[in-house]
Amino acid sequence: MIEQFRVSGLTANQRLDRILRARYPHSGRQAIQQIIARRQVQVNGRTVWLASWSVANGDTITVLEAPAPLPPQPQRFDPAWLIADEGDLLAVDKPAGLLSEPKRGLDRPSLLQLASAHFGPVTLFHRLDRDTSGVLLLTRGGAINALMTAAFQQNLVHKEYLAVVAAPNLLDATGVIDARLQPSRSRRDQMEVTAKGGQRAITRYTVIATVADRAWVRLFPETGRTHQLRVHLAHLGAPILGDRLYGVADSAPRLMLHAHMIELPAAIFGAARRFTAPVPPEFTLPES
Numbered sequence: 001m002i003e004q005f006r007v008s009g010l011t012a013n014q015r016l017d018r019i020l021r022a023r024y025p026h027s028g029r030q031a032i033q034q035i036i037a038r039r040q041v042q043v044n045g046r047t048v049w050l051a052s053w054s055v056a057n058g059d060t061i062t063v064l065e066a067p068a069p070l071p072p073q074p075q076r077f078d079p080a081w082l083i084a085d086e087g088d089l090l091a092v093d094k095p096a097g098l099l100s101e102p103k104r105g106l107d108r109p110s111l112l113q114l115a116s117a118h119f120g121p122v123t124l125f126h127r128l129d130r131d132t133s134g135v136l137l138l139t140r141g142g143a144i145n146a147l148m149t150a151a152f153q154q155n156l157v158h159k160e161y162l163a164v165v166a167a168p169n170l171l172d173a174t175g176v177i178d179a180r181l182q183p184s185r186s187r188r189d190q191m192e193v194t195a196k197g198g199q200r201a202i203t204r205y206t207v208i209a210t211v212a213d214r215a216w217v218r219l220f221p222e223t224g225r226t227h228q229l230r231v232h233l234a235h236l237g238a239p240i241l242g243d244r245l246y247g248v249a250d251s252a253p254r255l256m257l258h259a260h261m262i263e264l265p266a267a268i269f270g271a272a273r274r275f276t277a278p279v280p281p282e283f284t285l286p287e288s
Contacts, residue, residue, distance in 0.1 A: 004062045007055055016041065016061075017051035024067050029189075030244040031067035040065040071097060073109050077118035083135060083275050088144040090115070090122065091262075091275035094136050096254045100127035111136065125152060129227070131244070134161070134259025135277040147268050156265040161219040161229060162283055164256035166247065167210050169238035171217065177203040177232040181225045190245055191227045193235045201225040203232045209285055214241060216285060218260075229257065258283060 007019060020032045020041070032051075039047050042062040043055060055061070074095070083091040092115060094100065099110035101124055112124045115138055122138040125148045139145055151157050165171075182198030184190035202222040209216045215238065219229050230246045233239060239247030241256040258280060264273040 001066060002062065002064055003066065004060060007059045007061060008057055010055075010057050013054045013056045015051060016043065016048060016053040016055050019055050019061065020063070020067070023061075023063075026069045027067035028070045030249055031070075033244070034249060035063070035065050035067050038065070074098065074114065075109060077114040083277060086273070088140055088142060089273070090119065090138045090140070092136050092138060093277040094128055094133060094259075096131055096133040096280075099130050100124060100136060112138070125149075126157075126224070128259055129230075129255070129257075131242075131255035132257045132259060133254075133277070133280060135262050135275050136259070137262060137264075137275070148264075151264055151268050154268075155222070156267060158261075158263040158265070159221055159259065160261040161221070162258045162260045162279060163217045163219055163229065163233065163240050164252070164283060165215050165217055165233050165238040165240050166251070167213055167215040167238070169215065170236040171205065171207055171215065171233075171238050174206045175204075177201075177205065177236065179232060179235055181228065181231055187245075191225070191231050193231060199223075199225055201228045201232065203229060211286055216283070253282065256283065 005023065017029070017032050017036060021029065024032065035041060036049060036051050039049050040063065041048055042064070043053060044060055081093050081095065083093055092111065094111050099108055101112040102110045112122070115122050122140055123145060124136065124138050126137065128134060128136060139148060179193045179201060180195070180198040181191045181201045182194045184192045200223065204220040204222065206218045207215055208218060221228055227245070230240055230243055234246035241247065242249065242252030242254050259277060260279060261274065261276045266272040
């Protein structure tokens with residue numbers, strides 16, 4: 001359904017995507033960017049495909065295709081998410097689309113809030129991107145917090161992810177991606193590879209299989225930089241399917257990245273503590 005409205009009430013010019021997000025509060029940033037990229041938005045009768053297009057009071061915006069609404073957000077913790085409850089430590093399988101922790105400016109539930117309401121006060125020691133699914137660890141406080149802090153600070157926590165990426169690409173059968181990362185100079189919600197400066201980021205990987213235009217990859221991050229796996233894979237021509245920031249959003253129904261396993265070190269905990277989140281059905285290899 002076509003909608004047309006006139007912009008007013010601005011104190012200064014604003015980006016087109018921000019105007020549309022205010023107009024469609026029940027649609028996410030990805031849905032807004034998609035309709036702009038598909039040239040479904042006009043400003044003063046002119047088709048615009050730049051999210052950063054400057055909009056002023058008095059401009060007329062025509063939306064030819066309404067952005068898709070956000071999927072329903074869970075309002076309470078689902079017991080099916082619980083992987084293990086070891087008293088001082090909880091392992092939880094975060095669903096894709098749910099924030100790990102509250103984000104300023106977004107009135108959406110987070111795993112931390114839902115878990116706290118269900119279990120009582122808990123602490124989140126690491127996070128996953130909103131669109132990534134998989135295992136997260138929370139603690140109930142006490143001595144476990146000092147142990148967790150030591151394990152993460154000493155880089156002794158072992159993580160394994162599963163991703164489905166675009167093919168063909170520049171990935172070897174196994175390899176190490178050692179590429180420094182810094183905030184993007186053009187988009188504040190992205191990171192980028194840089195030859196100098198930034199922070200060193202290291203990812204080991206193994207390609208499990210390649211079928212047609214996609215490949216299944218196991219990822220073992222040795223550092224924990226923002227968007228590290230997503231940027232590293234895109235850097236080698238293997239963007240994760242469904243990645244709205246570094247690939248093609250509609251190449252999959254979701255970001256095809258899953259935190260499959262996390263292991264806490266025996267050197268600190270006395271015995272290794274390993275937790276695994278089941279692989280979602282959409283990651284299953286097709287039958288040969």
